[in-house]
Each structure stands twice: as structure tokens, then as C-alpha cells.
Amino acid sequence: xxxxxxxxxxxxxxxxxxxxxxxxxxxxxxxxxxxxxxxxxxxxxxxxxxxxxxxxxxxxxxxxxxxxxxxxxxxxxxxxxxxxxxxxxxxxxxxxxxxxxxxxxxxxxxxxxxxxxxxxxxxxxxxxxxxxxxxxxxxxxxxxxxxxxxxxxxxxxxxxxxxxxxxxxxxxxxxxxxxxxxxxxxxxxxxxxxxxxxxxxxxxxxxxxxxxxxxxxxxxxxxxxxxxxxxxxxxxxxxxxxxxxxxxxxxxxxxxxxxxxxxxxxxxxxxxxxxxxxxxxxxxxxxxxxxxxxxxxxxxxxxxxxxxxxxxxxxxxxxxxxxxx
Ligand code: RIB
Numbered sequence: 001x002x003x004x005x006x007x008x009x010x011x012x013x014x015x016x017x018x019x020x021x022x023x024x025x026x027x028x029x030x031x032x033x034x035x036x037x038x039x040x041x042x043x044x045x046x047x048x049x050x051x052x053x054x055x056x057x058x059x060x061x062x063x064x065x066x067x068x069x070x071x072x073x074x075x076x077x078x079x080x081x082x083x084x085x086x087x088x089x090x091x092x093x094x095x096x097x098x099x100x101x102x103x104x105x106x107x108x109x110x111x112x113x114x115x116x117x118x119x120x121x122x123x124x125x126x127x128x129x130x131x132x133x134x135x136x137x138x139x140x141x142x143x144x145x146x147x148x149x150x151x152x153x154x155x156x157x158x159x160x161x162x163x164x165x166x167x168x169x170x171x172x173x174x175x176x177x178x179x180x181x182x183x184x185x186x187x188x189x190x191x192x193x194x195x196x197x198x199x200x201x202x203x204x205x206x207x208x209x210x211x212x213x214x215x216x217x218x219x220x221x222x223x224x225x226x227x228x229x230x231x232x233x234x235x236x237x238x239x240x241x242x243x244x245x246x247x248x249x250x251x252x253x254x255x256x257x258x259x260x261x262x263x264x265x266x267x268x269x270x271x272x273x274x275x276x277x278x279x280x281x282x283x284x285x286x287x288x289x290x291x292x293x294x295x296x297x298x299x300x301x302x303x304x305x306x307x308x309x310x311x312x313x314x315x316x317x318x319x320x321x322x323x324x325x
Contacts, residue, residue, distance in 0.1 A: 002043040011039040022047050062294065063111035065095045065104065065121035067140070068211055071238060072266035073283055074122065077138060080287025081120055088295040090117065097123045099209065118294045120287075124181065134297045138290045139283075141307070142182050147297065149290040149308040153183045156279040156312040157190025160233045160261045163277065163314055165198045167259060167321040170230025172202040173222060175243075177235035178209055184235060187263065191233055203229075210236050219246035230258055237262040237269045240276050244319060260319045274318030282310045 008015045013032050020026040021036045062085050066074045082092050095107030118134035137148040177184030195202045207218050219242040234240035240262030247258050265280035
């Protein structure tokens with residue numbers, strides 16, 4: 001690997017001049033700058049990022065904490081983050097926390113050791129370490145004291161309950177997402193408001209996690225507990241797809257016997273047959289706009305809007321019955 005000394009020797013300038021040119025710090029004449037660029041090109045030299053970041057006291061890396069990358073919702077958030085930070089000359093370090101506190105602590109330490117320029121997190125982290133660096137919360141926003149981007153969970157809960165209420169609801173079961181995650185409770189509040197306004201009785205079915213490994217068991221338990229369910233408001237698309245599979249396994253027809261509405265609109269929901277109706281979250285935009293705020297904070301620019309809440313939409317597909325006339 002070529003070194004900064006090789007570049008200086010070929011360019012006929014001092015190592016200090018090459019260093020100033022690389023770090024854009026201090027004066028370098030046009031002539032010397034051109035010689036350094038030519039030498040870098042000829043030697044195919046690239047600076048040691050760790051050395052550069054120590055010099056500049058910040059790296060060109062940005063950390064992203066996600067709860068569970070096996071859930072198709074989160075890679076969409078990561079894509080939005082990556083596209084924006086790449087535009088701004090940064091690269092991503094991803095921390096897949098798998099909803100595990102000790103992994104979260106390890107990743108936060110790794111971010112600090114890599115001298116990241118800032119962090120975005122969709123994990124409801126309580127770690128004080130994150131407060132010591134430019135930080136933006138994504139999706140699971142627990143406080144408006146931090147910069148944040150998420151979508152309107154209350155609107156989403158209302159849209160899901162309205163969709164079901166307008167389509168011969170029968171016995172309604174609302175799957176409650178993990179109560180430890182603030183989004184779950186806000187969505188539930190939106191759904192309950194609409195169901196009660198429509199004088200509809202409903203049952204709550206608690207779920208411990210949003211992850212795949214518990215969804216199938218939850219689906220089985222739901223039908224065991226509520227065998228006559230006719231409408232299911234699921235806590236996310238993974239649970240929605242699992243209850244659809246369980247309904248079909250039990251010989252039920254969707255949506256005639258049981259209609260289902262999910263939450264997220266992950267890429268698999270439209271591929272299911274029948275296709276899943278769901279609440280579409282702007283996952284990519286949550287990531288992209290969060291990264292935009294973070295890059296502006298790192299650059300010391302004024303942030304117009306500290307807490308951004310994006311709208312959600314109802315995606316009507318085959319898992320809902322036809323609207324009553
Ligand atoms: O499916 C995962 C859920 O957790 C989504 O609804 C998303 O909002 C995240 O918080």
C-alpha cells in the first residue's frame with residue numbers, strides 16, 4: 001500500500017504539504033495541489049481513514065442502530081439512510097440490535113471507537129452514550145427532545161380500524177404490538193377511538209414481539225382464543241401474514257370468513273395471495289429525512305424542523321372485504 005511519503009516524494013513536496021492537501025487544512029499553492037493530485041492518481045493512493053479521522057477528530061462514518069434487519073421494514077429505512085449519507089460523502093456502519101440490550105451497548109461502543117460523525121437509531125435506546133454525539137431518532141420516537149423522524153401511528157391505527165369498520169366487521173380482534181414499544185400503544189389508541197366511535201365491540205390480543213419467530217405461535221393462539229374472529233387488525237405485516245396463513249390452514253377463506261389489515265406495507269405484503277391490505281409507512285423516507293437532519297447537524301447547519309412526523313396511507317388489497325354500500 002502506497003504511503004503519504006511516496007506521494008510527497010513523487011510530487012516533490014513535503015509530507016506536511018500532502019497532509020494539508022488531503023485534509024483541506026491550511027494553505028497549499030495551486031501548483032503543489034496539482035502535483036499532489038497527479039501523484040495520488042499515479043500511485044492509486046488512498047488515505048488511511050483511521051489516521052485521517054484521528055487528525056480531523058471525526059470520521060466519514062455514520063452509525064445506524066436497527067432493532068431487527070430480518071424484518072423487511074427496516075432494510076427500507078436503512079436504504080433511505082444510506083442513499084442520503086452517501087450523497088453527503090459518508091459511509092454506513094450498521095448495528096442490528098435484534099432487540100437485545102447488550103448488543104445495543106456493544107454497537108454504541110463500536111460507533112464511539114470508530115469515531116463516527118453521528119448516529120441514527122430506530123432502537124428506543126436509553127444509552128447516554130448516544131447523547132454525546134450528533135443523534136437522530138427514527139421510527140420509534142420516545143421524546144421530542146431529540147431530533148426525530150417517524151410516521152403518524154395514531155393516524156395509522158385509525159385508518160386500520162376504519163377500514164375494518166366499513167366492511168361488515170363481525171367479531172373484531174385488535175393485535176396489540178409489544179407494549180414496550182411506544183408505536184404500538186399509539187396505534188392501539190387510534191384503533192380503539194374509531195371502534196368505540198362506531199359502537200363496535202372488539203377484543204385485544206397481546207403480542208410480545210414484532211419478529212418472525214413469535215408470529216406463527218401468536219397466530220395459532222389468536223384463533224384458539226377467538227375461533228369466531230371475522231376481522232383482524234394486525235400489529236404489523238409479519239403478524240398479518242402469519243394470521244392469514246393460519247386462517248387458510250384452518251380452511252377459512254380470506255376475506256369472506258376473516259378479513260385482515262396489516263401495518264408497514266413491507267415488500268412481501270403485495271406478493272401474498274390474497275394480497276394483504278395494510279397501513280403503508282414511508283420507511284425509506286423516514287431513513288432519508290433522518291439522515292438529512294443528521295448530516296445538517298454535523299455540518300453545523302440550522303435545522304428547520306426538529307421533529308418530523310410523516311403521514312401513512314391505507315393500501316387496500318384483497319385481504320379486506322368490499323365496503324358496505
Ligand atoms: O414491523 C416492525 C415494526 O416496528 C414497524 O411497525 C415499525 O414501525 C417498527 O417500529
